Amino acid sequence: MNKDELHNIISNSQSNICQIVVYKDSEKVYSDEWNDYKVDDCTHVMSATKSVVSLLIGIALDQGLIKSLDDKVLDYFPDYTVKRGERTIYDITIKHLLTMRAPYKCKGDPWSKVCSSDDWTKTSLDLLGGRKGITNDFNYQTVCLHILTGILHKVSNMTTVDYANKYLFEPIGVKKHTNYYAETAGDHKHFTMCKDPKENVWFCDPTQIGTPGYGLCLSATDMAKIGLLCLNKGKYKDKQIVSSNWIDEMTQPVLVESDKFRNMMYGYLWWIIDKEKKIYAAIGNSGNVIYVDSTNNIVVAIASYFKPTVFDRVDFIETVIKPFILEKL
Known part of the structure; x- marks a missing residue:
């Protein structure tokens, strides 16, 4: 199979893919675009945002801004008033958030409640905890994860996007990002579902804190640079951006007690595909x-526009893209 044949296969069978970039042994070996996207255009990478936030937390830990992942969440919000009768929240740690083991007083993601509030961090804290206590059950959350970027803001006194620009994006050659705030629910929905190329933006709440569970817009080129950073143990072009210890810890697999997530394991906001071969991924809705x-030594980055029936493309990468790269080389 040559590049043109692969291009046509993707056009016919993976219709919402916009860009793919592949690195092998730190060299770019493949790049292509579909759906009239240009190489520098961005898509909303959905929940792959979570994995980028994990890197930011690691950087903050390296800098000493966060002392330990075992720190209690409330240590970072001393002015927060705990709701009457709530006890569980006092024992919830940053690690609980990173591993999706934190309990909440809600079923599913409370989008309307959080996203209609003036302070998404505070509203998420209001939902943290509950009568069942800390069960350590896997509880995948998106909107309430806002507590993590709330912590990052507290310790750095910077907006999420400014912190990311200074300590992650610009050092690895990712274009500077700006905040995007949706004034209305309709604007919010349009941001998520629109198929047109995006700018270099990060969705934020009314206080300018970036959404950690979704909302980051990247090109496949930028996504591949982030993957390459991880592959190279936190180093980019001989500069250590995040410690190698963080990359190792971040990708330690923990069993997910649910077949809902195709029996994958989980690290710190990264999905572990194969613990023996050390294969892991940032995965966002729409593929x-x-x-x-x-x-x-392979990094594959796929950027796609919104298509709700596509959860991930791990199987496609492993059965089509990776064999093509290995055969080509």
């Missing part, structure tokens, strides 16, 4: 993926 294969 946005940063796939890191440490054994074969």
Whole structure:
């Protein structure tokens, strides 16, 4: 199979893919675009945003801004008033948030409640805890994860996007990002579902704190740089951006007690595909993926526009893209 044949296969069978970039042994070996997207255009990478936030938390830990992942969440919000009768929240740690083991007083994601509030961090804290206590059950959340970027703001006194620009994006050659705030629910929905190319933006709440569970817009080129950073143990062009210890810890697999997530394991906001081969991925709805294969020194980045029936493209990467790259080389 040559590049043109692969292009046509993707056009016919993976219709919402906009860009793919692949690195092998730190060299770019493949790049292509579909759906009239240009190489620098961005898509909303959905929940792959979570994995980028994990890197930011690691950087803050390296800088000493966060002392320990075992710190209690409320240590960072001393002015927060705990709701009457609530006890569980006092014992919830940053690690609980990173591993999706934090309990909440809600079923599913409370989008309307959080996103209609003036302070998404505070509203998310209001939902943290509950009568069942800390069960350590896997509880995948998106909107209430806002507590993590709230913590990052508290310790850095910077907006999420400014912190990311200074300590992650610009050092690895990702274009500077700006905040995007949706004034209305309709604008919010349009941001999520629109198929047109996006600018270099990060969705934020009314206080300018970026959404950690979704909302980041990147090109596949930028996604691949993030994957390459992880593959190279936190180093980019001989500069250590985040510690190698963080990359190792971030990708330690923990069993997910649910077949809802295709029996994958979870690290710190990264999905673990194969613990033996050290393959892991940032996965966002609609098939946005940063796939890191440490054994074969491969990074695959796929950027896609919104298509709700597509959860991930791990199987497609492993059965089509990776064999094509390995055969080509």
